[in-house]
Amino acid sequence: MKARFQTASRAVDLHRWVQSPAWLKAFLAAAALTMAVGLIQLWTSEFRSGNNWGVAYGITAAVLLASVSAYSIRRRSPGRGPASARHWLQFHIFGGGLFLLMVLMHTAFRLPHGVLAWSLWILSLWLAVSGILGTLIQRWIPRLLTSGLATEANYDRLPDLAKAVREEAESLAEAGSIAVRRYFQDNLQEGFAQLRTRPIFFVDITGGAQAQLRQSSHIRGFLEADEQKTLDRLIELFQAKTELDAHHTLQKALRWWLYGHVPFALVLILLVVVHVLTVLYY
Amino acid sequence: MSQENQAEKGRFSKVGLPVAKSYIYPAGRNRLLLFGLGGALAAAALFGADAWLSRGELISNGPLSSAHASFEDDCQACHTSFEPVSDQKCLVCHEKYASDPALHSFDSHYVYRSNDLTRAYRRQGETACFDCHPEHGGRQARIISVGDSKCLPCHEFDAFDSAHPQFDFLAEGQSDDSKLSFTHIRHVQNVRREKTLDDIEEACLACHQPLADGKRFAPIDFELHCQGCHLGPAQRVQSEQLDVLPPGRALVTPQGGLNLGVESLATVRRRQGPGEQWALQASPAEFRERGGTVVKLRLYHEDPWILHNLRMLRRSLYPSAGLADLLKASAQVPSAQADILYREAAATLREYLDGLRGRSDDRSAMRELIDLDRLLSRTEERIRRGNDPMDDAQFLLPDQINPALSNEQVEQIAEFAEQLTAACRKCHILDRATIARVQKDQRVLRRAEFNHRVHILQRRCLDCHGGIPFYDLIGPLAAADQSPEADPQVDRSAIQNLPGIEECRACHQSGLVDDGCVTCHRFHPDERDESRLLLHSGQGFSVGQGGSR
Numbered sequence: 055m056k057a058r059f060q061t062a063s064r065a066v067d068l069h070r071w072v073q074s075p076a077w078l079k080a081f082l083a084a085a086a087l088t089m090a091v092g093l094i095q096l097w098t099s100e101f102r103s104g105n106n107w108g109v110a111y112g113i114t115a116a117v118l119l120a121s122v123s124a125y126s127i128r129r130r131s132p133g134r135g136p137a138s139a140r141h142w143l144q145f146h147i148f149g150g151g152l153f154l155l156m157v158l159m160h161t162a163f164r165l166p167h168g169v170l171a172w173s174l175w176i177l178s179l180w181l182a183v184s185g186i187l188g189t190l191i192q193r194w195i196p197r198l199l200t201s202g203l204a205t206e207a208n209y210d211r212l213p214d215l216a217k218a219v220r221e222e223a224e225s226l227a228e229a230g231s232i233a234v235r236r237y238f239q240d241n242l243q244e245g246f247a248q249l250r251t252r253p254i255f256f257v258d259i260t261g262g263a264q265a266q267l268r269q270s271s272h273i274r275g276f277l278e279a280d281e282q283k284t285l286d287r288l289i290e291l292f293q294a295k296t297e298l299d300a301h302h303t304l305q306k307a308l309r310w311w312l313y314g315h316v317p318f319a320l321v322l323i324l325l326v327v328v329h330v331l332t333v334l335y336y
Numbered sequence: 337m338s339q340e341n342q343a344e345k346g347r348f349s350k351v352g353l354p355v356a357k358s359y360i361y362p363a364g365r366n367r368l369l370l371f372g373l374g375g376a377l378a379a380a381a382l383f384g385a386d387a388w389l390s391r392g393e394l395i396s397n398g399p400l401s402s403a404h405a406s407f408e409d410d411c412q413a414c415h416t417s418f419e420p421v422s423d424q425k426c427l428v429c430h431e432k433y434a435s436d437p438a439l440h441s442f443d444s445h446y447v448y449r450s451n452d453l454t455r456a457y458r459r460q461g462e463t464a465c466f467d468c469h470p471e472h473g474g475r476q477a478r479i480i481s482v483g484d485s486k487c488l489p490c491h492e493f494d495a496f497d498s499a500h501p502q503f504d505f506l507a508e509g510q511s512d513d514s515k516l517s518f519t520h521i522r523h524v525q526n527v528r529r530e531k532t533l534d535d536i537e538e539a540c541l542a543c544h545q546p547l548a549d550g551k552r553f554a555p556i557d558f559e560l561h562c563q564g565c566h567l568g569p570a571q572r573v574q575s576e577q578l579d580v581l582p583p584g585r586a587l588v589t590p591q592g593g594l595n596l597g598v599e600s601l602a603t604v605r606r607r608q609g610p611g612e613q614w615a616l617q618a619s620p621a622e623f624r625e626r627g628g629t630v631v632k633l634r635l636y637h638e639d640p641w642i643l644h645n646l647r648m649l650r651r652s653l654y655p656s657a658g659l660a661d662l663l664k665a666s667a668q669v670p671s672a673q674a675d676i677l678y679r680e681a682a683a684t685l686r687e688y689l690d691g692l693r694g695r696s697d698d699r700s701a702m703r704e705l706i707d708l709d710r711l712l713s714r715t716e717e718r719i720r721r722g723n724d725p726m727d728d729a730q731f732l733l734p735d736q737i738n739p740a741l742s743n744e745q746v747e748q749i750a751e752f753a754e755q756l757t758a759a760c761r762k763c764h765i766l767d768r769a770t771i772a773r774v775q776k777d778q779r780v781l782r783r784a785e786f787n788h789r790v791h792i793l794q795r796r797c798l799d800c801h802g803g804i805p806f807y808d809l810i811g812p813l814a815a816a817d818q819s820p821e822a823d824p825q826v827d828r829s830a831i832q833n834l835p836g837i838e839e840c841r842a843c844h845q846s847g848l849v850d851d852g853c854v855t856c857h858r859f860h861p862d863e864r865d866e867s868r869l870l871l872h873s874g875q876g877f878s879v880g881q882g883g884s885r
Contacts, residue, residue: 100485104470167398167472170383205353210360218354294351312368320372321379328383332395336415 073193074144081148085155092159101162108160115156115178116326122149123319147189154182174329177322184315191311195304202259203297209305212249216298220246223291230284237273237285241266242292249302256304263296397472401479404471414471426465440465444861468859487853496852497845502837505780511830512780515668515765515772518829520804526565528810536806537797550789555776558637566763567637575632575642576758580625587652587749588738594745596752598645600630608695610688610708614640635759638664642756643771649753650769653737653746660733665773667731673777674726678719681731685712733768780834784856794843803833 072078095107102108125146128135135142157178166175199206207215223246227238245266254261267289274282386394391409400408407413414425423440430440442462468486469479493500501507527539543561544553556562567573581587581597583606588594601623604615618641622634632641643664650657660667662681669676685708692705718726737746753769754761765772791800798806804827844851 099489100483102470104466167474168396169394171397173379207353208356208360210362211356214356215353219351290350294353313371316368317372317375320369321375324376324380325383328380328395335417336411336421 074140077141077144077148081151084148084152088152088155088159101159101164103160103162108162111156111160115153115160116330118149118153118156119323119326122146122153123323126316126319147185150182150185154178170325170329170332174322174325177318177325181315181319181322184311184318188311188315191307195308198259199301199304203300205297207298207301209301209309212298212302212305216246216249216295216302219291219295219298223288223295226284226288226291230288231277231281233273233277234281234284234288237270238288241269242288245292246295250299251303251306252299253303255300256307259300261296261300263293267292399474400471401473401477402475403479405475421464421466423465440860445859447861482854482859484853487857487859491853493853495846496855497841500837503781503834504783505832505834506836510780510832512778512832513775514778514829515666515774516829517761517763517765519827520833521806521809521827524806525810534812536810540797546788549787551785551787552779553788556774557776562763563637567635572633573635573759575630575635576755577629577631578752578756580628580630587648588740588745592740592742594741594748596748598630598641598756599648600625601641604641604644608691610691610704611684612644613687613691613694614644642760645756646753646769646771649749649756650733653741653749653769654733655738657733659731660770663731663773665771666767667728667733668773669728669775670779674728675719677728677731678715678726682712682715682719685715733770780832781856785858786856800835800839801833802835803831 092101095101099105099107103112122145125142128139128142157175161171161175166172223238223242227235227243230238252261270285270289274285277285383394386392392411396411399405404414414421416422416425427440463486468482471477471479473479488494504510523543524536524539527533527542528536531539531542533539533542543556546553554560558566565571579597580600581595581603583600583603585595587596601615601618601620604612608615622632624631624633632639635642647661651661654660659681662684663677664680664684667677689705689708689712692701692708695701741749750769754766757764757766757771760766760771764774809826843849844855
């Protein structure tokens with residue numbers, strides 16, 4: 055049964071954006087509970103890092119950070135450990151969200167003081183933002199690749215495939231007439247040169263290929279039948295290369311967002327250790 | 337999957353792309369970890385170097401407040417390894433005395449203003465200094481500005497503009513216990529006339545003179561504020577005609593007889609008793625004795641002849657008055673000001689001693705001299721131990737009146753005392769043959785501070801002190817000669833001419849003027865008792881030296 059949030063105007067399909075509505079509900083329940091605890095605290099005490107409440111939030115945040123970070127270990131050990139990888143991922147995502155909430159409550163929803171505290175605060179915020187961004191990317195780009203492109207391509211094979219397409223195109227152009235060769239050199243050759251990272255693919259999966267190939271219809275009328283076949287093949291190869299560029303751009307995003315997430319997580323873990331040690335020491 | 341689809345797998349539209357010749361190993365993700373570990377190690381090196389080689393600026397929670405900025409380089413001035421910040425480290429500077437209860441402790445807070453010494457005992461788990469005064473908030477942080485949340489766990493008053501209780505003096509209907517008979521309107525008119533003041537409020541300031549801090553007013557002082565009109569050089573006030581007690585005769589005879597009268601100056605001079613040196617300096621010309629009666633032609637404030645005879649009358653009522661005999665007036669003072677009684681008693685004892693030492697031929701006085709000297713030493717020692725609570729109860733008169741006197745005799749003595757002090761009683765109150773002590777420095781708001789200076793910019797005196805209808809009863813200066821008769825219903829000294837909490841709430845409310853607890857209330861006792869940065873030798877703290885203390 056599809057989980058739906060009914061709104062006044064239309065139903066929002068949770069499955070489209072959330073892999074596991076059950077985890078989302080659990081997260082919302084945990085966040086609501088945490089906020090309720092915060093309200094009780096507000097009623098009976100005050101929001102401050104240094105009192106028992108604040109320390110409890112801090113400890114919970116540290117435990118959550120350690121727990122969600124264990125996903126990285128679980129990911130490198132397929133088939134090992136309790137629960138399925140899917141649940142680990144969901145815990146990683148929603149546990150991370152809860153971690154940020156705990157950090158904010160630990161800091162009493164105030165801006166921190168000091169380099170270390172600021173570093174912890176900014177890194178926590180950054181990890182949450184980059185995590186959300188990564189989650190969205192991983193939901194969005196695979197859909198884009200499978201629905202908008204004609205084929206699948208392994209990211210690690212993209213250079214080989216691009217090279218094969220380029221070689222075939224260059225040999226075709228070499229063997230073609232002067233008109234075809236000139237058209238190739240002026241309009242297409244640059245596109246075959248190498249795998250290109252083009253942000254346009256995020257908004258237009260065709261990469262504007264039609265616009266680039268518009269001139270081909272103009273010269274087609276001046277070509278013999280054989281030359282037209284060569285031109286058509288060149289256009290097919292160009293379209294293929296454009297799709298390889300799309301794969302390259304989008305799959306790169308799938309891989310590279312992690313560089314904005316994982317290394318910062320490691321730095322955060324270290325700084326949390328420094329923070330705990332300084333709190334204990336001082 | 338169909339055969340056709342399977343054949344198309346790996347093909348790129350109409351372009352047949354080559355199938356991989358060998359298994360493609362995905363690029364390792366270790367680079368991610370290496371990046372992260374590199375960053376973490378760099379951060380560790382940075383923080384480690386900062387902690388080890390530098391001043392720990394990076395791990396600090398932020399700069400210290402301006403007041404503590406000199407400790408920025410010295411964490412150990414406040415911190416102790418693996419222990420919470422101790423109050424003791426704060427008290428090294430912020431405690432004037434090392435005695436217990438300390439000024440900045442909760443003990444002092446409990447006693448502060450309540451004057452209830454039974455509350456001065458140490459409690460477990462008391463709030464630490466840093467709970468209310470958190471540091472590392474930056475140079476501009478005002479760590480003495482404490483939020484209401486620190487007070488509310490104990491004081492459940494909530495918002496000032498809605499839930500704060502009415503001031504005690506109004507809630508409990510307390511009257512102004514100044515122990516003076518006084519009417520404001522007549523005095524204001526007299527001051528206006530004398531100083532030709534148009535503004536009524538200027539006349540107020542003739543007596544109510546603000547202290548330098550702008551918060552309070554100097555205590556009303558006879559010499560400064562009253563003598564100009566009362567009992568001054570220009571004023572000739574004489575006593576009533578009083579019967580003279582014949583020399584050698586006691587007020588109350590052993591047989592229970594009563595001889596009401598005053599001792600003449602000559603009698604006192606002849607006796608030269610302890611504390612009676614005043615008689616040697618008094619002028620006989622100020623007395624007119626005729627037919628067994630005497631009139632003192634010139635009276636002074638705290639007139640020694642009046643006080644001497646009043647003491648005699650009191651002794652007849654309370655033969656065992658004890659230390660109360662050493663006071664010029666009654667012993668009613670706020671318990672925090674009990675030192676006033678001790679100082680006055682010590683001054684009287686010194687007079688007694690001087691008188692006894694002057695009688696060197698009288699060997700019988702030696703024992704009395706030694707006893708008095710011992711008593712004076714104890715009293716002065718008690719004054720010196722300023723931090724210990726003083727017991728003012730021992731200066732009070734006993735409840736028991738001389739059992740040898742009948743009720744009728746007691747009334748006769750009381751009437752004679754009133755006759756003796758008729759001139760005094762124009763302003764003072766006589767109670768149990770004793771002048772009631774004037775409460776010069778009255779603090780009606782016992783638990784709160786009020787700063788007149790910051791308020792006078794916003795409002796005039798009589799905007800708030802409207803308990804006595806000055807504007808209604810006092811006309812223009814031209815009519816100041818026609819002093820209205822004081823109506824005791826609207827103008828008497830017992831009226832607390834102070835506003836209620838509603839007056840404060842007109843401005844002090846949420847979203848308008850600050851209405852936090854610390855706006856009016858202080859946690860620690862009076863700031864005059866605060867630290868003077870005394871150097872406590874035992875704690876090895878020194879100012880102006882860097883490095884470890």
